Amino acid sequence: MSDLATTQDLDAGLERHRRELTGYCYRMLGSSFEAEDAVQDTMVRAWRSIDRFEGRSSLRSWLYRIATNVCVDMLNAGNKRARPMDLTGPTPVAQAQLNARPEVTWLEPVPDGRVLPSVLDPAEAAVERESIRLAFVAALQHLPPKQRAVLILREVLAWKAAEVAELLDTTVASVNSALQRARATLAERRPGEADAADPLDEQQQELLKRYVAAFEGYDMKALTALLHEDATMSMPPYDLWLQGHGNIVGWMLGVGSVCRGSRLVPTVANGVPAFAQYHRRTDGEGYEPWALIVLELRGGAVGGMDFFLDTGRWFPLFDLPAALGPDGSPVRAR
Incomplete structure (x- = not known):
């Protein structure tokens, strides 16, 4: 069990990564509540299998592996999240009608404090904030689950291709190919640039x-x-x-x-x-x-x-x- 010698050590080790894992799962799932459920499931699975954690990778990498599997399972079982503008064209006000759709349809907002690390390099912080914008997360929903994971890990979290390949049990070539396809899809749907807003000028x-x-x-x-x-x-x-x-x-x-x-x-x-x-x-x-x-x-x-x-x-x-x-x-x- 590596250096996680006690229950208290394990609890602290898992909790230390909760916020960043919630941010990762939110980008994957497009739902605040599903992201928290996914992270909780990740923690439970980590607890249950800690005896098989041999320390060959970091605890953080191991948790991301579990979280990715949880998110992929959730995505394979349900529908992708969307914004209203992803489903229909704009409606002239003269024809406007309020038609409700089930809550599982919609991309959900998320509090910054639940998903953004409290201390970051300014350049890293800008990337993190940009990558939880509603329009960006909505664009991610058009990617297949594995491509979505690759793009988030490589482009947002700045993992190396070899690290992502190890996490996904695949090759560097496969990761690079998935990233190229994900970038191409995102380029077609990528939102326009928004004004930087932290701190507000x-x-x-x-x-x-x-x-x-x-x-x-x-x-x-x-x-x-x-x-x-x-x-x-x-x-x-x-x-x-x-x-x-x-x-x-x-x-x-x-x-x-x-x-x-x-x-x-x-x-x-x-x-x-x-x-x-x-x-x-x-x-x-x-x-x-x-x-x-x-x-x-x-x-x-x-x-x-x-x-x-x-x-x-x-x-x-x-x-x-x-x-x-x-x-x-x-x-x-x-």
């Missing part, structure tokens, strides 16, 4: 401040001024998505007008700025969870707004207040 901070003011004030003229000309808006679990100023504003002044009077609380998700949206209660006694809004900043403007509406899942995951009081102060669950 002064211009970005001002953009987000103006976004909050426009949204909370429901000032569509001010909001439109902040949106990229081809900005998109989606609302999982509905497959509807909108593109362009006219369609987005038309929706928000129509069906979406229920959002008037909302409050926004800042957070981060998928390496980018995000907000918890709280909807005014009908009795006037404060605000209740409504959506997790994940923003994409592009070209100094808001290029995308993803409203994740299943707040019973997202607000606890992101450790957000259960409600806001009448004055907007946080109200924690008892």
Whole structure:
């Protein structure tokens, strides 16, 4: 059992890798909750087979081998995750309808703190954040499981081809071939470049401040001024998505007008700025969870707004207040 001589040593060794394994599994699976399940399964399998760990590879490599097998099994048993824009074209607001699809359809947001290491070289940190963007993870879902693993290990985590070949029980030539095919597929679907957002510069901070003011004030003229000309808006679990100023504003002044009077609380998700949206209660006694809004900043403007509406899942995951009081102060669950 190598140097993992005690139960306490093993626990510490496994837990030390939990966050990075969760990030790896999230990229593989596109689901926050499935990623945590996969990591827990990985830990259980590691515990059960620790006597067969001979120390010829590092504990980290061994755990990645187990995690890869867990993820591949999960992917072979189910459907790939997607964003609304992966399934349909944009809908003109005049034809917009809310058609819900099962939750297993959708790519899920993830809190940065669950998947990104707390201390990284700035260049490495930029790659890590870019690789959990919703658009990038959505593009990964178009790769077969083994190609997906190869690309993440080589391009994101910077493993050597020989290390990946050993992990996957294959050859370096096979790894290089899989990487080439994965790159070709990703090039066809790779998202456009987003503005770096960590740390936010002064211009970005001002953009987000103006976004909050426009949204909370429901000032569509001010909001439109902040949106990229081809900005998109989606609302999982509905497959509807909108593109362009006219369609987005038309929706928000129509069906979406229920959002008037909302409050926004800042957070981060998928390496980018995000907000918890709280909807005014009908009795006037404060605000209740409504959506997790994940923003994409592009070209100094808001290029995308993803409203994740299943707040019973997202607000606890992101450790957000259960409600806001009448004055907007946080109200924690008892």
